[in-house]
Amino acid sequence: MKRRMGFLEASMYAGADTPVNVVFPVQVEGYFEEDDVRYALQKIQQKHPFLRVTVETRADGLPLYVTQESIEPIPYRITARHSDEDWLTEAETEWGTPFNQNNTPLARLVCVRSEQVSELLMVCHHCIGDATSIMSLMRELLECLANPDTILHPYPAFYPEALVPAEMRRNLLNRLAARSIAGITRIFLWCVSGMKAVRKDRFYTIRWKLSEFETAALLSTCKERDINLNAALILVFMRAFERARNVPTSGKMFSSVDMRRFFTEIEKDHLFAFPSMVGLKTPKDNTSFRAQTIAIKESLYKQLAKTNAPKLLFLSEYLVPLYPQAIKYAKAGKGVHDFAFANIGRVPLNETYGSIRVREVYSPFSRFPMGNPSKVSVSTFGGRMDFAFHSEEQYITKQDGERITSTAMALLRKHLLETKPVTIQD
Incomplete structure (x- = not known):
């Protein structure tokens, strides 16, 4: 895919150095391995075409979605959890950090982690998804952690032109x-x-x-x-x-x-x-x-x-x-x-995903x-x-x-x- 953003998509982009991020925090109870999280994120990235794109800006200032065949995996960062308030600091950091790194997807995951209780913060740029989108990413992550054999079916990227009837x-x-x-x-x-x-x-x-x-x-x-x-x-x-x-x-x-x-x-x-x-x-x-x-x-x-x-x-x-x-x-x-x-x-x-319980x-x-x-x-x-x-x-x-x-x-x-x-x- 290499297409110009629609006007509404571009309005949500607002420039490489402008953070317009959606953050979804969920508190969970239970242990999961780092490798299992990365494997789940790999599946999620393979499903969603907009997690394999970066944004390029033309000389006239118009942004483009460009699919990258060798794009980096969805970034996953782990930080220690010392109190119930730590995730708030991480949420502020993630909201204010723009997606402006080369060849990096427009989504990332942060885990504020302790042995029993952790906060998972799913973050994505608003130009590829809304609240419904980011809740779906979190649900898919939890489903894959509960069952690594979960199958996520890929779908084709949509084009705004295809959503407008020809007669119109x-x-x-x-x-x-x-x-x-x-x-x-x-x-x-x-x-x-x-x-x-x-x-x-x-x-x-x-x-x-x-x-x-x-x-x-x-x-x-x-x-x-x-x-x-x-x-x-x-x-x-x-x-x-x-x-x-x-x-x-x-x-x-x-x-x-x-x-x-x-x-x-x-x-x-x-x-x-x-x-x-x-x-x-x-x-x-x-x-x-x-x-x-x-x-x-x-x-x-x-x-x-x-x-x-x-x-x-x-x-x-x-x-x-x-x-x-x-x-x-x-x-x-x-x-x-x-x-x-x-x-x-x-x-x-759901309130439970295998051994993982969604607390908040x-x-x-x-x-x-x-x-x-x-x-x-x-x-x-x-x-x-x-x-x-x-x-x-x-x-x-x-x-x-x-x-x-x-x-x-x-x-x-x-x-x-x-x-x-x-x-x-x-």
């Missing part, structure tokens, strides 16, 4: 629309070309969990009151941002959407980087909590129903030549939303040194809901971030939980 490409109106969008975008980028990049290098993550009891109570209450959980979570964070005195807000947020739902060619276990967001506005606070969640859910579903993913992909192709200017603007701009929200749902891992799972996280870096991630494993709030000190101070998360949880308690949740800070 031939349609004259579609081509005219694409050229018009590209032209307007070119003019806009020229107008803002003088903006200076804003350095974002003081990122932080606030983490907490609900207990099994609190998670069960939350799910039960939502079911009894016919309240959509995803909409409820979005709403409490909308209100929390609205009440943050030191944080300028726009009343808008972006909800992440897994675009695999629109492309049957892409399986759940395939590496795929096609980010998409649905914009939502904070509803007026003059109706009941349930009515507001209904409004959010209806707005979200309405936009999803109108989503034409192949056409979006087609239109974005015409923006590829503008990638260098677009990334320059993204690194200078502040975004038009308050935060991004990703509800991963139940993490697709943390929401996969990524940070964007472009635009607005504020993001809320939610996932569930072992009957416990896990939260993570990501931002950057110059954008939202950690103190204000803690106020936002505390307010959101207080609102969740007020409207959906009868008992006060006990949150666990990392």
Whole structure:
């Protein structure tokens, strides 16, 4: 494979020295040999075509995926585990380390290891995979450690062109629309070309969990009151941002959407980087909590129903030549939303893999040194809901971030939980 990145893929790349990494930490109990891990990683690399590519940049600044027949194995690093906090330091290190080594895959694994308990940190560049992708890599790793005879079936690399129907490409109106969008975008980028990049290098993550009891109570209450959980979570964070005195807000947020739902060619276990967001506005606070969640859910579903993913992909192709200017603007701009929200749902891992027991799972996280870096991630494993709030000190101070998360949880308690949740800070 040697192909130019699509515009959305390139936006996630953002340059060789810019870390746009996805990190997925999992705590496990049990012993495994280093050779077994390396053998499992070899199988995983053979399965996924995007783990055998590197990125080259053309003279015009456009990045290419290039398959390397003699690429290095997926890097595996082991570090000693002295406390329950060590993995946090390693996660920070891995997020901030770019994938810019020659002939090295765009993924790596770190083990923060002790005799009984270890944290496995799967890391990949966002330009080859999203949260679903990296969770699949972790699941495959654990399956291969549990059973070295596990067979992982390779699949062909996808090409954006193949996901767009031929008739859509031939349609004259579609081509005219694409050229018009590209032209307007070119003019806009020229107008803002003088903006200076804003350095974002003081990122932080606030983490907490609900207990099994609190998670069960939350799910039960939502079911009894016919309240959509995803909409409820979005709403409490909308209100929390609205009440943050030191944080300028726009009343808008972006909800992440897994675009695999629109492309049957892409399986759940395939590496795929096609980010998409649905914009939502904070509803007026003059109706009941349930009515507001209904409004959010209806707005979200309405936009999803109108989503034409192949056409979006087609239109974005015409923006590829503008990638260098677009990334320059993204690194200078502040975004038009308050935060991004990703509800991963139940993490697709078993609690045991042979002699290995999965003790704790943390929401996969990524940070964007472009635009607005504020993001809320939610996932569930072992009957416990896990939260993570990501931002950057110059954008939202950690103190204000803690106020936002505390307010959101207080609102969740007020409207959906009868008992006060006990949150666990990392």
